[in-house]
Amino acid sequence: QVRLVESGGGLVQPGGSLRLSCTGSGSVASSYIMGWYRPGPGDQRELVAVIYYDGFTNYGASAKDRFIIDRDKSENTVTLQMNNLQVEDTAVYFCYASSLSGGEKYWGQGTQVTVSS
DSSP states (O other): OOEEEEEOOEEEOTTOOEEEEEEEESSOOTTSEEEEEEEOSTTOEEEEEEEOTTSOEEEOTTTTTTEEEEEEGGGTEEEEEEOSOOGGGOEEEEEEEEOTTSSOEEEOOOEEEEEOO
């Protein structure tokens, strides 16, 4: 049984920062891809950022130059440092873990981020 538990969401003013954290338990291996998504157009979830086991990162367009993803493989933890947050970043952010083949995919329950003055 895989479980992803997020923390760190909250309310912040425009231009502020938040740090999200997600810890995986159960069968989440250190080789897994881990990252963050948020709701996008339609029923799709939009990529925020993911990080591979070797440290390679991939960012969505909205996150580039503002967000930083990192992971601690020994703790099965992935973090997302979000800087210069804007109102349009308001969303529920979902932690994600996937095997390299994509055959196993897991989602956390989500953590709310609200950017408002």
